[in-house]
Amino acid sequence: MRIMVIGGGGREHAIVWALRKSEKVKEVFCAPGNAGIAQLAECVPIAVNQFDELIRFAKDASIDLVVVGPDDPLADGIVDAFEAHSIPTYGPRKNAAEIEGSKIFMKNLLRNYNIPTAKYETFTNYEEALTYLRQQDIPIVIKADGLAAGKGVTVAYSMEEAEGALRSMMVDKVFGASGDQIVIEEFLEGQEMSILAFVDGETVRAMVPAQDHKPVYDHDKGPNTGGMGTYSPLPHIDPALVEDAIENIIKPTARAMVSEGRPFRGVLFAGLMMTKHGVKTIEFNARMGDPETQVVLPRLQTDLVDIILASLNGRLEDLEINWSDEAAVCVIVASEGYPASYPKGLPITGLAEAEALGALVFHAGTAEDAEGRIVTNGGRVLGVVGRGRDIAEARKRAYEAVSVIHFDGMHSRTDIAAKALQ
Incomplete structure (x- = not known):
């Protein structure tokens, strides 16, 4: 097969690395790629949002399969665009990618289907948001509704910090239109856990869990980043909590998306908090996590191409997926x-x-x-x-x-x- 991966970061390097291990793969292309990916694949200088150019290249290069890495093109409908040209593409369609593209959509979905998450309210008006904020306990979490490269969330430990975050999102527009609507939610205390899952409609095949480190400095100090490191497995976390998250959060969410007429096909990423009141959802992403992918894919023993093809052909349920104990x-x-x-x-x-x-x-x-x-x-x-x-x-x-x-x-x-x- 000739496969094209969309993206140019660490996640995409790990995906290309995993795909190259498959005997079914003849050649891998990556748009736009990076210097490391160039050692494994032919990098194509086309940006992830240039759908027409990407489709033209895929046709000219006789691409058999497209795998989408980042969130922005998924939210903008890249899968729909490729499918309109009958090019098999792995990732959720635009209406399903909204589970990451809009935090308000995601939070309302969880509330409507009684899936555990933090208490929250949403706002489009700065003054109303500020009034509500001043009535809440500290710490508090402020989130821009739209995509913000993993940086649209502030965990505020003082009212001054919370008000500053709210002002920067809604008034100063540091995240552009992503901050037109915001979520103010309760702070969840506990350890975080990430579970990625291969999903095809109501079929959920969870990957091995990982734990991310978001703050930039040691001991979880400093501002949040896109992730400063990860590890897998999680020997200090009770496997029953992992099972709880899969059965009571990820599977019900997949079913909810089907019920909403937005069946999810691709990798669904659950960011979870293990609180004293049980496992709760922090966020969902509509793609592989970065840097979680970099520790999860090295533990995957089953051919990634087989998993993707099974998903695209509606056979994910029948495939055995094996993981290394490493x-x-x-x-x-x-x-x-x-x-x-x-x-x-x-x-x-x-x-x-x-x-x-x-x-x-x-x-x-x-x-x-x-x-x-x-x-x-x-x-x-x-x-x-x-x-x-x-x-x-x-x-x-x-x-x-x-x-x-x-x-x-x-x-x-x-x-x-x-x-x-x-």
Whole structure:
């Protein structure tokens, strides 16, 4: 098969890596890709939102299957656009991708179908939102309704911080139209857990769970990012909680989407909080998580192409999906200044040395400069994955690999997966 992956980040590098392992794959293309993906696939310089150009390329290159990575093109209807040209495409259609594209849609869906989530209210008027906010307990969570590159959520620990977040979203428009409507919801206390699932209508095949680290600094300090690291499995979390989340949150949500006339086909990502009152939903994403994908796919033993084809052909229910007992820990290496502004174009050294140590190095924000050097080209630059018999061994290998990589101003958290060892 000739497969095209849409996207250019760490998640897409991991997807390309997994697809390349399949004997069914002859060639992989990636639009637009990055410097790391270019070592495994032919990168095509077309942006993820240029649907007409992507479709034209897919036809000219006789692409058999398209796999969509990021959220924005899914929310904008890329799957519908490709399907209109009879090109098999893996990912939810526009009306199903709204489960991520609109937090208000998602929260209302959960409320209407009695699926556990935090208490909330939604607002389109700044003054009304401010009045409501001032009556709430702190900490409190403020969310922009639309997509905001993983940064549209503020967990405020003071009223001053909460009011500032509300003002920046609704008045200053830091997230553009995504902040026209906002959600104010109760703060949920507990440990987070991510469960990705292959979904085809009411058929749900959950992947192994992972845990993300959103804040930029150690001990969960500092502003939220798109994710500073992940690990899987979760030895410190009761498997019964994982089962609870699958049976009482993910499966009912898949059924609810079918009931709403928006059947979901693709990867549904559940961001969950394990509270003292049970597992509750923080968010749903309509695609593989980043950086969760970087630790989940290395544990997948079944051919990813077989899973995608089974989904597209309505046979997901019949497929056996197997997972490795091996642990995986991903440490994100970020640019100085991230998640705020950061420089680009800084040469990266030590990549070959890190891979020689046995690490998987998934490129997120990289490019090749005029001299053929791999340079920084984003906030999250690399996802360095260590694998081992258990979390301790995988973690040790990940950090050993990070230690040989260098670019000016690089930073990473030093406590990824530490929770699992306590």
